[in-house]
Amino acid sequence: MAYPDDLLSDGEAVVLHKHPHWKMLLVPYLALVVILGLGIWGAILVQDLSWAMIAWIIIGALALILTIWLFIVPFLRWRTTHFIVTTDRVMAREGIVTRTGIDIPLSRISSVRFEHGLIDRVVGCGTLIIESSAQEPLEFDDIPNVEKVHTLLYREVNDNPYDDHKAIDGRA
Known part of the structure; x- marks a missing residue:
């Protein structure tokens, strides 16, 4: 992804544009896998309960909150971090x-x-x-x-x- 030219001064050109290394995303991806695994495991455990629908909603909401906090926010932080040499x-x-x-x-x-x-x-x-x-x-x-x-x-x-x-x- 090129750095926006309108943010550069006249005659300035981008020589290098990088995001942080992908290793920053290892823990968020691991968290995503664990969240999905635990969510599926929890959904299977509660399927025979009389209040399974409520439990599924709670599990889904908890999984969504954890996914946003532990995966989406770090991913967006990585994506919006730029190191540029002009x-x-x-x-x-x-x-x-x-x-x-x-x-x-x-x-x-x-x-x-x-x-x-x-x-x-x-x-x-x-x-x-x-x-x-x-x-x-x-x-x-x-x-x-x-x-x-x-x-x-x-x-x-x-x-x-x-x-x-x-x-x-x-x-x-």
């Missing part, structure tokens, strides 16, 4: 109802690094850490292909000439 800046946007965002001009980035543990390496994601000249380091978790994103961001910063720009590796 020719001018790095942007992060997230939120369903209340949207938050941060923009870091490429000229302000002083260093970029990444971290990923064993599980992250197996599934192909990691944490991207961006240090800018004015703020504490910003960490972006669960970035897919974090090493490639790191390299791409490094190239974008170094390929864009700025007057007061420091290279990512600390050399002028």
Whole structure:
């Protein structure tokens, strides 16, 4: 899904647009399977009761509430979280109802690094850490292909000439 062009400045182009890694959805999908399994099991248990219809309604309502809370909300949170690198800046946007965002001009980035543990390496994601000249380091978790994103961001910063720009590796 492309980032809306009307939110970019003149001459700015999207270089990279990613959602968090799919590993963020493992627990919500597991919750969905458990909710469905327990709901079916509960419906089978109460089918011979005289008040089975009421029990089914209660089971269905409970399953619906749990599905919204444990699956739909995390899925929408994942879907509405964006990590974008453009020719001018790095942007992060997230939120369903209340949207938050941060923009870091490429000229302000002083260093970029990444971290990923064993599980992250197996599934192909990691944490991207961006240090800018004015703020504490910003960490972006669960970035897919974090090493490639790191390299791409490094190239974008170094390929864009700025007057007061420091290279990512600390050399002028």
